[in-house]
Amino acid sequence: MKIATIETRVIGNPWKNWVLVKLTTEDGLVGWGDATAPMALRPVLGALDEISALCIGRDARQIEGLWEMLFTTLYLPNDGTLLCAMAGITTACWDVLGRSLDVPLHQLLGGRVHERIKVYANGWYNGPRDPGAFADKAAEVAERGYRALKFDPFGSAYRALDPAERARSLDIVRAVRDRVGASVDILIEVHDRLTVPEAVRVCRELEEFSPLWVEAPVWSVAPAELTTVAAATPLRIVAGERFTNLGEFAELLASGRFDVVQPEYVELGGIHRLRQVAAIAEAHQATIAPHNARCPLSTAVNGHVDTATRNVFIQETFDEFHVPWARELFDGLPVIADGFLTVSDAPGLGVAVNEELINAHPPGKRNYMNLFSTGWEQRFTV
Helix, strand or coil: EEEEEEEEEEEEECCCEEEEEEEEECCCCCCEEEECCCCHHHHHHHHHHHCCCCCHHHHHHHHHHHHHHHHHHCCCCHHHHHHHEEEEEEEHHHHHHHHHHHEHHHHHHCCCCCCCCCEEECCCCCCCHHHHHHHHHHHHHCCCCCCCEEEEECHHHHHEEHHHHHHHHHHHHHHHHHCCCCCCEEEEECCCCCCHHHHHHHHHHHHHHHHCCEEECCCCHHHHHHHHHHHCCCEEEEECCCCHHHHHHHHHHHCCCCEECCHHHHHCCCCHHHHHHHHHHHHCCCCCCCCCCCCCCHHHHHHHHHHHCCCCCEEEEEEHHCCCCCCHHHECCCEEEEEEEECCCCCCCCCCEEEHHHCCCCCCCCCCCCCCCHHHHHHHCC
């Protein structure tokens, strides 16, 4: 089942252009993958164009061998752009493999361990940075059945918070906690904003609100700095979405200060690397909470992996808070109900892509959201 063509499709989501990989075999089977980069488009398209030539003519079902060939040919990349491209291509191969055997991805990974996975909502607070507005939005999310929701209350802060911004940020958290009550988990996102001393101070101030976790309070590719913060607070500190190699997870978990890590399979280079992180976490009595802020197709990928993986803590989802046409673009995305996600038994990823709708949403050169600019919570782009 040799690879005949590898094509890219770019979708103009207003705050992040989505990059899809369409892989077609000589037998006519089609598989899809997500190669969306965090905040870049042309670099990953260039990487896909270059490395696709290495894949044509190879058996799409020999996924580990294909990945290893790319990894060694590209001289053991630790570069997120190349790894995104590798993830997109090899995920499409997994989709082809499942379709060729008429089985879902989770079956290929060993079958169901979980019938459903608890999710937390993200992307729901696209409005003014006001405590009342955040609380109203949070109540709407809870009314939809979500029992966990994540948000960044810190505005455009970078390195430190001035007194007024500190008070406002804490008021936002207080308002959300008061509105949704103790039965709903709140997860505080910090987006790598703070220095270590500032992060420690903020965590101590957040303790009264009992968040499920505080995410990426400091530069999140620095395990030593994350560990320093984790050692100074009883709150759970999580990170991992920006890691590009397995050693970073091993280093973080070896400290004994972390019981949840957040691998991003696209950033790591593929589905099998997400499974490898789960194994590393298992060796440290820890769990995974896969990061999921790329294209909605990745909700299906993460959902299938979660379903077949023992040590899953919780799953991120933006799916009900994307642009309205997103679910028309992807048919067969996992069902989210009562705060839980369930994947289907349809072959492969179980998702069909409406290619005609892609053309209605062309990419934009300014489809980037600056997390350190005023108003980003309203999904303002640059």
